[in-house]
Amino acid sequence: MNSFTEENYLKAIYKLLEGNHGPVTTNALAEALLTRAASVTDMLKKLSGKKLIHYRRYYGVSLTAAGRKVAVNVIRKHRLWELFLVEKLHFRWDEVHEIAEQLEHIISEELTYRLDRFLGYPKFDPHGDPIPDRNGRIVQPRVFLLSEMERKSYCVISGVADHSPAFLHFLDKTGLGPGDELKVEDIIEYDRSMQLVLGRKKKIHLSYEAAKNILVRKK
C-alpha cells in the first residue's frame, strides 16, 4: 500500500513528465509539492526501492509502469470526485480542487467504479481534463487556444491556461466555464477580439487577451 504522500509524489511526477520531455528534476518536484529538495531526494529513494520510479542520482526521475498505474488511478479518482462535487453537490468548478485532493486518496476499487457508474462513465472532469477509465486509458483530445479558432467554428471550453483566481473569477462573471459550447461568430481584425455565442443564445464579446487563456476542444 502507498501513503498519501507517496501517491502525491507519483501524481506530481506524472504531471511534470507530461509537460517537460525528459526526466523530472528534484527541484521541479520540490516546487510542485511545496517542499524541500532534500525531502524530495529522500522520497525518491523510497519510491525507487518500491520500483515505482526510475531514479538516477543527479539526473532525474521517471515512472515505471507500476508507478504510472498508481498515478493515473489517483488522477482518475481526483477527477471523478471533482465531477461528483460539481454535478451532484453543486459546488462551483473552481471550488472543488482542495476537497478532491483529499478524496483522491480514498482506497476502494469498488467505490471508484461505482462512483464512475453513478456519474455515467464521464470522459471529462469539470475543468475539462480527461478522466482515465478503469484500465488507465485516457482520451487525450487535441486542445487549442480559443484565440486560435477560426470564424464560424464550434468548440467546447475544456480548461484554462491561466489558473489565477483573478482569471477564474473573470470567467465566472462573464458566464463562461468548462463544458460550455461556443460558436465563434466573428473575429474583429482591429484588436483580434471575438464575438461568441454561448450555447444557442447568449452573445459574448471577449478580448484576445482573455481568449488566449481559454482552452477548447474542436466540435
Add this chain to the structure above:
Amino acid sequence: MNSFTEENYLKAIYKLLEGNHGPVTTNALAEALLTRAASVTDMLKKLSGKKLIHYRRYYGVSLTAAGRKVAVNVIRKHRLWELFLVEKLHFRWDEVHEIAEQLEHIISEELTYRLDRFLGYPKFDPHGDPIPDRNGRIVQPRVFLLSEMERKSYCVISGVADHSPAFLHFLDKTGLGPGDELKVEDIIEYDRSMQLVLGRKKKIHLSYEAAKNILVRKK
C-alpha cells in the same frame, strides 16, 4: 487541525463513554483501537494538551466539550457517507463501514453540509444509527429488542445487537435490514418465536434467538 489518528481516538472515547458510565480506561481504548496501552497513554497526553479530553493518570479519560464536538462531527460524517454509499451507489449496508472509516476524515464543512442536503437531511444511517445534525444534536430514539415487542405492535428495524458477519448474513438472507418496517403479527408461546409482516406483504417467521439480536424503534 486534528490528525486522522486523533479523530479516531476521540471517536473511540465517545463511543466507549456511551456504553460504560464513568471514565474510559486506557486498556479499553487500546483494545478498541487495536493498539497498545503505551501508545494510548502517549496519545492521551497529547489530546489532553490540546484540551480535547479530561485525563487523570491511572484513572481514566472523558471528553471536553471541544473533544465531544470533534467526535460527533466525525460520527456525523461517517454516517452521512455510509448512507450515501448505500442509497446512491447501491452498496449493501454491510459493505460500507470500511470505506466510511476513510471518508469520515475528509475536511470540509461545506462538503458535509452539501452531502447532508443531497441526502435529504436524513436522521438515520443504513445501520439505523442516528445522524447528528450540523449543530451536533442527535435524535436518540428509544431502542428496543424486537424480542420485547408486543403482539400487533409496529416497529422499524434500527440496528443489530450482534454484529457478527454470520448474523448479518443471516439477516440478509431472511430479507431483513435496517429501515424495514415490521408488524408483530403473532408470538408463539411455545418457543417465543415471532410471526412478522415485513412492509405490507412479506410474512416472516423468526426465532426468539434471532429477535433478541435485532434492535427496533417503536412506531
Add this chain to the structure above:
DNA sequence: ATCATTTTTTAGATGGGTCTAAATTTTTAT
C-alpha cells in the same frame, strides 16, 4: 494489611516524512 496481580505509565527505540546545513556533483561562464 500485605503481597501478588493487573493496569497504567515511563523510558527508550523505530519508521515515516520533514527540515537545515554541509558536502558533492553537474552546469555554466569566461
Add this chain to the structure above:
DNA sequence: ATAAAAATTTAGACCCATCTAAAAAATGAT
C-alpha cells in the same frame, strides 16, 4: 579548462505515532 554558480545529495536532527521492556500505581485476595 577551470572557477563560480546551481542543482542535488548526504548528514544529522525533529515531530508523529507506534512499539517493547521495565517501572510505578492501583486493585484484589487472603
